[in-house]
Amino acid sequence: MRIDSTVYAAYTRVVRTYTVTWKNTDGTTLETDINVSWGTVPTYNGSTPTYQGQTATGWDYDLSVGITGNTTITAKYIPQHTATFVLAAVDSPTGSQYTLVSSKFNEGSTPVYNGTTPTTAQGDTTEFTFTGWSPALAPIYANTTYVAQFQDNRAATIQYLSRNISAYESNSNTTFAKYGLGYATKLTSAKAPATSVAEYAFANDTNLEVVDLSATSGTVTINANAFDGCSALTHVIIRSNTMATLSSTSVFTNTKIARKLGAIYVPTDLIATYKANANWKNYFIADINDYPLSDFNTIKDSWATIAAGTNYANYSVGDTKLIDVNGTQAYMQLVAKDTDILSSDHSSTAKMTWVTKDILTNHNMNATSIATGGWGETEMRTWLRETILPTLPKVVRNNIKTVDKTYRSKSPNNETLTIEDTIWIPSYKEVGFTNTTYVESDGVVYSGIFNSAANRIKYNSSNAADWWWLRSAGSSTGFRYVISSGGDGNNSAGSTGGVVFGFCI
Numbered sequence: 372m373r374i375d376s377t378v379y380a381a382y383t384r385v386v387r388t389y390t391v392t393w394k395n396t397d398g399t400t401l402e403t404d405i406n407v408s409w410g411t412v413p414t415y416n417g418s419t420p421t422y423q424g425q426t427a428t429g430w431d432y433d434l435s436v437g438i439t440g441n442t443t444i445t446a447k448y449i450p451q452h453t454a455t456f457v458l459a460a461v462d463s464p465t466g467s468q469y470t471l472v473s474s475k476f477n478e479g480s481t482p483v484y485n486g487t488t489p490t491t492a493q494g495d496t497t498e499f500t501f502t503g504w505s506p507a508l509a510p511i512y513a514n515t516t517y518v519a520q521f522q523d524n525r526a527a528t529i530q531y532l533s534r535n536i537s538a539y540e541s542n543s544n545t546t547f548a549k550y551g552l553g554y555a556t557k558l559t560s561a562k563a564p565a566t567s568v569a570e571y572a573f574a575n576d577t578n579l580e581v582v583d584l585s586a587t588s589g590t591v592t593i594n595a596n597a598f599d600g601c602s603a604l605t606h607v608i609i610r611s612n613t614m615a616t617l618s619s620t621s622v623f624t625n626t627k628i629a630r631k632l633g634a635i636y637v638p639t640d641l642i643a644t645y646k647a648n649a650n651w652k653n654y655f656i657a658d659i660n661d662y663p664l665s666d667f668n669t670i671k672d673s674w675a676t677i678a679a680g681t682n683y684a685n686y687s688v689g690d691t692k693l694i695d696v697n698g699t700q701a702y703m704q705l706v707a708k709d710t711d712i713l714s715s716d717h718s719s720t721a722k723m724t725w726v727t728k729d730i731l732t733n734h735n736m737n738a739t740s741i742a743t744g745g746w747g748e749t750e751m752r753t754w755l756r757e758t759i760l761p762t763l764p765k766v767v768r769n770n771i772k773t774v775d776k777t778y779r780s781k782s783p784n785n786e787t788l789t790i791e792d793t794i795w796i797p798s799y800k801e802v803g804f805t806n807t808t809y810v811e812s813d814g815v816v817y818s819g820i821f822n823s824a825a826n827r828i829k830y831n832s833s834n835a836a837d838w839w840w841l842r843s844a845g846s847s848t849g850f851r852y853v854i855s856s857g858g859d860g861n862n863s864a865g866s867t868g869g870v871v872f873g874f875c876i
Contacts (some may be wrong), residue, residue: 392443395420395427401446410437413444420446425477451475453514454482456504462491462519471519479510482517489519494550494571499523539563545586547572547597555579566611568593575600581663583608584615595619601626602834605633606663614641617650630728630830631655631669631691632702636662666693667702678770678876680722683708688819691728697762702728706817711774711875714791721772721875724817726797729830730839730869731759736850737864745780746798746842746850747790749864755794755872772875777814782847787812794874799843799851802827804859809843809851824857829871838862839869 387409393402402417413434420427427446455473463469472486484504491499504517537559539552544563552561553574561573562583568591573579579601584591591611595618598604604626609615614637627633634657637645642658645651655667669690672682677692691702707724736742736751746752760768776792779785779799800811802821821827831837836855845851845861852862862868 389438389441391438391441393417393430394443394445396422396446396448407438409439412437413442415444422446422448423451425449425451450478452478452511454511455514455516456484456486456489457516457518458489458491459518462489462493462521464492476511478512481508481510482515484508484517489521491519491521493521498550550574552576566591568597570594570596571599572597573599573601577601578603580604581606581608583610585610587612589613591615593617593622595621596624597622598626598628599624604628605667606636607633608636608659608662610638610659612638612641614644614648614651620650620653623654625836627834628654632667632728634664634667667691668693670705673766674764675766677723678766683722686723692725694767695762695764696731696759699731701731704728704820706820706873707815710815710817711772711776712815714773714775717775721774724873724875726817726820726873727871730832730837730871732870733831733867734840734870735865735867736840740848740863740865742844742846742848742850742864743782745782745788745844746776746778746795747780747788749842751796751840751870752792752842755796755870759872760794767874767876770876774875776842777811779809779811779843781809781844787814789813794872796840796842796870796872797821799841799859802841802853804851806859809845809859811843827853827857828855829853829869831869837869839871 388406389409391404391407391413392400393415394400401420402415404413407413425448428449429447430444431447432442432444453473453475456471458469458471460467471489472484474485476482489501490496493499499521502520502522505520506517508517537557539558539561541563545565546567547563547565547569549569550571552558553571553576555576556578558576559578560581561579562585564586565584566586566589573582577600580603587610589611590613591609593615602625605628607628623629628635631654634655635645635651636657636659639658639660642656645656655669657664670677670686670692674692676682686705688705688707690705694701694703703725705723706726709720709722711721711724713719713721734751734754736749738750771793773791773793775789776795777787777789777798780788798811798814799809800814801817803816803818804810828836829839838852838854841851841853843851849861849863851859852868854860
């Protein structure tokens with residue numbers, strides 16, 4: 372008997388599972404889900420992710436779609452951009468762009484300034500009103516810098532009258548107001564019966580040379596920084612019959628008057644009063660009847676009379692005298708009396724020591740960056756003796772004394788040496804520096820002049836503070852120098868720097 376049969380296969384269903392890894396934007400693992408079945412929609416069970424103060428806005432995976440393999444899902448955030456709120460250089464207290472606030476904002480949002488209301492260094496809030504930002508605040512899509520904007524509210528009575536004129540004159544103006552004639556680069560002179568010169572009244576008037584305060588009665592008051600930035604100022608005439616008041620020692624800072632290359636002209640009978648006053652004695656006081664002087668000597672005697680010593684007792688440390696150096700007019704300053712040792716007997720002293728008040732020219736110490744042997748072997752020393760000394764007036768050359776000069780030699784022996792010199796540049800010790808690494812162990816100090824950083828500042832031919840050489844070696848390749856702010860540094864001997872020379876008579 373035949374029996375037919377059908378055989379059926381048996382199957383076992385296999386369920387595929389995968390791992391789902393949830394991560395933050397910085398790669399940190401937030402949660403790991405294992406054995407997640409194929410096709411299952413992933414579910415995050417943790418708290419909402421945050422990063423750098425932001426809360427996640429979602430994930431980089433469509434959570435409505437089931438998984439089909441091992442899957443990493445990363446939190447998403449709105450991009451952020453930095454909004455930096457600044458003052459422009461002209462408004463900044465530092466003179467360069469100044470950051471007020473810097474904050475991050477979500478892309479597409481409008482930045483909000485959360486600092487104090489900006490103010491400008493140009494004046495107070497009654498003179499300059501903050502008006503907003505440039506560019507205007509709008510949705511942000513990239514890092515953006517916003518510059519504070521101000522409205523100038525200053526009175527227009529005399530404000531900027533000198534913008535397009537070279538002279539300002541009034542018969543009635545009793546006050547030079549704050550910034551009233553400021554930022555007027557074409558202005559060269561101003562005259563008015565003013566008894567008050569406000570702070571920054573003539574700020575940044577770079578060509579201003581003459582200010583005539585023509586009021587003959589009342590006390591004139593000149594306030595701090597009244598002539599800030601007036602680098603060409605050489606003549607201030609004060610006609611009042613009482614001594615004027617200076618409210619600050621910074622009134623004439625960085626003007627030629629501060630360097631005694633300009634004068635304060637006062638009535639004849641007040642000259643002695645001004646010269647005896649602590650605030651005024653630092654300036655060159657002249658007689659109104661002598662206006663305009665072109666030679667601001669404090670010593671009127673000729674070099675022949677000075678060399679003869681006839682009026683020696685009348686000269687004071689700090690006095691100046693004009694001299695011709697190879698056709699260039701320069702001022703010599705008396706920096707010491709009876710101080711430098713004469714080489715003739717190594718015991719008695721020269722009557723007067725003179726140093727150029729400002730930088731004569733520029734020159735290198737050596738042709739290459741070598742300081743071996745120190746001052747005694749420099750090309751600078753040779754250049755002074757062979758090139759500069761012969762150009763001095765004959766009456767000066769014939770009366771210059773040879774004196775003992777000490778100098779620090781860092782190589783090869785790091786020692787203080789002595790040499791006989793007729794013309795020289797000052798040493799580290801002579802100008803008042805005391806760092807034992809560089810200062811000479813012997814020698815003199817011109818403390819009557821170089822007693823502070825401010826008094827070591829020298830100016831170049833462009834009337835800008837500049838650096839100048841000292842004869843003290845600072846290393847095997849360089850010499851010490853005075854930086855433009857009056858401090859000290861070390862520079863390669865081959866560098867070209869300012870020359871301030873001296874001699875004794």
